[in-house]
Amino acid sequence: MSLLIYAESEQGKIKKMAYEVASYASSIAKQMGTDVTAVTINAENPETLGQYGVNKVLNVKDSNLNTFNEESYVSVIAKAADESGANILVVSQSANAKYLAPGLSIELEAGYASNVVALPQTEDGFTVKRNVFTNKAFGIAEINTNNKIIGLSNNAYGLHENPVTAEIVDFSPEFENSGIEVESVDKNTDKVSIADAEVVVSAGRGLKGPENWEMVEDLADVLGAATACSKPVSDMGWRPHGEHVGQTGKPVASNLYIAIGISGAIQHLAGINASKTKVVINTDEEAPFFKAADYGIVGDAFEVVPQLIEKLKEFKAANA
Amino acid sequence: MKILVCISHVPDTTSKINFTDNDSAFDTNGVQFIINPNDEFGLTRAMWFKEKQGASVDIVTVGEKDVEPTMRKCLAIGADKAIRVDAKPNDAFQVAKELADVAKNGDYNLIIAGRESIDYNGGMVPGMLAKLIGAHFINTCVSLEIDGDNATAVREIDGGKETLSCKLPLVIGGQKGLVEEKDLRIPNMRGIMMARKKPLEVKTPISDETKVSFKTFSKPAPKGEVKLISADNIDELINLLHNEAKAI
Numbered sequence: 270m271s272l273l274i275y276a277e278s279e280q281g282k283i284k285k286m287a288y289e290v291a292s293y294a295s296s297i298a299k300q301m302g303t304d305v306t307a308v309t310i311n312a313e314n315p316e317t318l319g320q321y322g323v324n325k326v327l328n329v330k331d332s333n334l335n336t337f338n339e340e341s342y343v344s345v346i347a348k349a350a351d352e353s354g355a356n357i358l359v360v361s362q363s364a365n366a367k368y369l370a371p372g373l374s375i376e377l378e379a380g381y382a383s384n385v386v387a388l389p390q391t392e393d394g395f396t397v398k399r400n401v402f403t404n405k406a407f408g409i410a411e412i413n414t415n416n417k418i419i420g421l422s423n424n425a426y427g428l429h430e431n432p433v434t435a436e437i438v439d440f441s442p443e444f445e446n447s448g449i450e451v452e453s454v455d456k457n458t459d460k461v462s463i464a465d466a467e468v469v470v471s472a473g474r475g476l477k478g479p480e481n482w483e484m485v486e487d488l489a490d491v492l493g494a495a496t497a498c499s500k501p502v503s504d505m506g507w508r509p510h511g512e513h514v515g516q517t518g519k520p521v522a523s524n525l526y527i528a529i530g531i532s533g534a535i536q537h538l539a540g541i542n543a544s545k546t547k548v549v550i551n552t553d554e555e556a557p558f559f560k561a562a563d564y565g566i567v568g569d570a571f572e573v574v575p576q577l578i579e580k581l582k583e584f585k586a587a588n589a
Numbered sequence: 590m591k592i593l594v595c596i597s598h599v600p601d602t603t604s605k606i607n608f609t610d611n612d613s614a615f616d617t618n619g620v621q622f623i624i625n626p627n628d629e630f631g632l633t634r635a636m637w638f639k640e641k642q643g644a645s646v647d648i649v650t651v652g653e654k655d656v657e658p659t660m661r662k663c664l665a666i667g668a669d670k671a672i673r674v675d676a677k678p679n680d681a682f683q684v685a686k687e688l689a690d691v692a693k694n695g696d697y698n699l700i701i702a703g704r705e706s707i708d709y710n711g712g713m714v715p716g717m718l719a720k721l722i723g724a725h726f727i728n729t730c731v732s733l734e735i736d737g738d739n740a741t742a743v744r745e746i747d748g749g750k751e752t753l754s755c756k757l758p759l760v761i762g763g764q765k766g767l768v769e770e771k772d773l774r775i776p777n778m779r780g781i782m783m784a785r786k787k788p789l790e791v792k793t794p795i796s797d798e799t800k801v802s803f804k805t806f807s808k809p810a811p812k813g814e815v816k817l818i819s820a821d822n823i824d825e826l827i828n829l830l831h832n833e834a835k836a837i
């Protein structure tokens with residue numbers, strides 16, 4: 270019995286969430302007295318996975334895999350599972366991993382549990398704790414198949430160093446060519462995505478109009494944060510849909526979530542609840558967000574946010 | 590074009606979440622059920638194809654009899670036929686397998702599902718279904734155009750979007766963007782009357798095999814009180830975020 274992780278990379282660099290998946294898998298491996306193998310696709314720094322307990326890397330290099338596609342990637346990762354002999358596969362819950370994992374579960378005849386937030390328990394069957402009802406509850410689910418896939422929620426386990434030397438092995442499996450053509454990719458590479466962000470700055474109707482978003486962007490710049498918005502704001506077309514966070518939008522599990530002029534509808538709060546520290550800035554002290562937040566300022570965003578930007582700049586300069 | 594829309598019957602987004610039977614099942618007491626929002630965007634897009642390009646639209650739900658009002662609502666919105674697979678949905682694989690059987694037998698070339706259901710948030714069924722029937726799969730789909738046998742779709746990725754094209758048959762995991770919120774349809778009286786006469790077939794499940802099943806549920810521990818900071822004292826907020834929360 271051993272574990273395989275799919276360690277995602279972006280432009281050749283292993284992503285932070287891959288190190289989190291490695292940390293999680295190496296902790297399971299320790300419990301079970303086994304090893305962790307990783308499969309990487311066109312990564313330039315696979316050896317760094319050793320820092321988080323990965324013993325061996327199946328390093329796939331193929332220019333046909335430069336752009337992500339579900340069909341070929343499923344095929345490659347399934348071959349890596351065969352090669353490593355692993356029966357537990359751990360993936361992140363990035364958009365690409367969520368796209369891949371269901372297909373992999375059919376390919377590997379594995380039970381797949383998504384949105385997992387804690388280490389598995391093995392005393393009474395193999396069970397995992399999952400986020401359900403958009404963070405309003407947890408469910409304990411049993412995976413009763415021999416092969417298992419765990420989708421680890423972003424930021425649920427954290428990074429835990431466990432340095433070992435990772436053996437890097439070239440791996441060139443045959444794979445299916447995708448029947449889906451990627452026509453174009455429109456990705457803002459100088460801005461951090463909501464899924465990858467440590468800090469998310471989010472704003473709502475309290476900002477009164479799309480022309481007032483400059484201060485939100487400025488605050489996000491100072492913090493190296495991703496920008497997000499509430500549902501009404503995206504429905505009115507003030508901001509793109511990709512920024513809508515909440516139950517029907519994107520989930521957020523950042524370290525810090527700052528909500529500006531967002532009242533805190535139940536659907537919004539559910540979507541951002543997995544964030545560690547929540548700050549609310551709102552003129553209405555009765556806004557439901559104050560019940561969900563750790564820190565709150567009752568005040569006008571147009572006065573508070575510019576001050577916050579200035580003070581944060583001073584703080585960053587002093588702590589640089 | 591033959592379209593199948595997979596519909597999940599879920600608690601309204603404002604529902605209080607409670608559990609019953611020793612925390613082993615969701616407490617449906619007093620809960621209003623709706624069409625899963627991600628599925629409703631897909632259903633509305635399917636209606637657009639039907640009206641603008643000519644297509645038949647069937648819907649399918651895996652569930653017991655209590656899901657039928659939600660299915661009738663889909664018929665009232667304009668779907669032609671409804672198929673209910675008479676099984677309690679316990680597991681994504683079990684559901685995907687039933688849907689795959691319906692999809693294969695019906696010879697559909699476009700299957701629209703939602704990215705995830707808003708109850709258990711698994712996000713697993715559409716991708717499994719696609720693999721089981723050997724169709725292409727596009728997840729987190731925010732735009733879909735069909736021209737003959739060719740599909741062009743936009744997929745939301747972390748930090749952007751990607752435009753994809755492929756041949757049918759295709760399964761999508763859809764979401765908002767397929768149509769806008771304002772495009773969603775409220776059934777009118779005529780639609781509701783017609784829905785009563787439309788076929789709702791009940792199908793016997795082909796299998797009861799599950800791979801992953803929920804044992805118990807719990808709710809997160811209640812949160813502590815918010816710390817209020819004066820709007821004139823931003824330094825204090827920065828201090829707390831740095832020293833107490835260690836968030837900056």
